[in-house]
Amino acid sequence: MFFSRYVDFQGRSRRSEYWWVVLFNLIVFGVLAALAFGLGGNFETGEMNPIGMIFFALMGLYGLAVIIPGIALFIRRLHDINQTGWIYLGLVVASLIPFINFLASIAQIVIACIPGTVGPNKYGPDPKNPGAMAADTFV
Numbered sequence: 001m002f003f004s005r006y007v008d009f010q011g012r013s014r015r016s017e018y019w020w021v022v023l024f025n026l027i028v029f030g031v032l033a034a035l036a037f038g039l040g041g042n043f044e045t046g047e048m049n050p051i052g053m054i055f056f057a058l059m060g061l062y063g064l065a066v067i068i069p070g071i072a073l074f075i076r077r078l079h080d081i082n083q084t085g086w087i088y089l090g091l092v093v094a095s096l097i098p099f100i101n102f103l104a105s106i107a108q109i110v111i112a113c114i115p116g117t118v119g120p121n122k123y124g125p126d127p128k129n130p131g132a133m134a135a136d137t138f139v
Helices: 015-040 050-065 067-080 086-095 100-113 132-137
Strands: none
Touching: 015 050, 015 067, 015 100, 050 067, 067 086, 067 100, 086 100
């Protein structure tokens, strides 16, 4: 679902969608880093051979590929708790300020852990129960 909604900044995303993507990205970066250091590094001299550089380049390309969908996912996560996506911009700016960046990182983790609004909100229907909006219409 992460790549199918690549640039979808509308709607809502559940906590599970966010955390599964985080886990997947962690595994991909971990495997690529392990391969880069395992196959391409010489720890005695501190030099890296071309194989290691290829794996680091793959890490960089994958990181670039997931920046936009990662931002879109976090904004949809904000929408799920009935908050505007502009909060993300504030967190990015705060992350550029020394010492405040630690608090911004903690705030992002807390936001990602907050349960979503039950039922529809101004950003769309509840992703846990999408039929709730239709059921409310006929009541």
